[in-house]
Amino acid sequence: MTSIVRYLSTGELPSEPLKARKLRVVAARYTLVGGELYKRGISSPLLKCLTPEQAHYVLREIHEGICGTHSGGRTLAAKVIRTGYYWPTITIDCMKFTQQCKPCQQHDHRFNEFLEGLQIKHRVTSVEHPQSNGQAEASNKVILKELKRRLGQAKGEWPDHLHEILWAYRCTPQSSTRETPFRLAYGTDAMIPVEVGEPSLRRQQFTEETNVEALNVELDLIEEARDRAVINMEACRTRVSRKHRTKIKPREFQPGDLVSRVVGEARRDRTQGKLAPNWDGPFQVRHNLNNGAYKLEELSGKIVPRTWNVTHLKHYFS
8 A cells, every 4th residue: 555655646666667567557546635545446436545553443443333233244344345444455354353253253143044044934023913023023133133242241231232233233234235224214324433533535525515415415316225225135035045045064173173152041041031142152172073073171171061063063263
């Protein structure tokens, strides 16, 4: 990035012709605005280029801040791009960041995804309104998962955090519609706190007069965005169904690997109810019995009783 900034500001090129030509080709995708480097994007006109320190702040704020939903690596990367930021290793950094997030590892829950793959409708409804499952139930699943990750052991504090989680959910692009619920309701994306802490392009160029006019234009175009979201939802359902029909790659662990173990009903803390963690650990694989079963031990070396099937284990990343 430094060489690109130097070339755009002073025209300085490397002495080697091949490197100079490569730099000119790459620099054509960038521009300087107010002394800041921006990349010309496809989904967004300009993406602000960040240093490693700035990138870490943005990842932390978007993933676990007031508008964070502890989303997966690909969703986190998409949200970073949508917010208006860029750096060369954004995809890899997002994957590593989410893998090393301890709340995400403890509360991974894929039961409903499994049911969707088998085209089984999971109906959890009240007696008074048996038809009210659908999207409300799917949204509640996401909100419940985020409550688990954010609260830790303080389960009784969930009312104090609910408004933050709802705001984060409404500002996160959904994989089914490719839009945020906020934009589908109001015609534009909300400005989230990270854009104030690390000013984005629209934050730096914001003016009250042009903002009102732009909002009115967006409201005139919102119906088209909503129709496109419906089409994306149907395409997403088709992709999910096709994906779950493919052969599942089996998991295998080797002695010394760190794993998380599913929390069974017998070990679940009854006082925490639905907010109890789904996984505990980490544990270390002691023996691979070569039949899908493993012997585990705690990090202190204490052997965990009985064998554990691979379906009850997953990799623990630290």
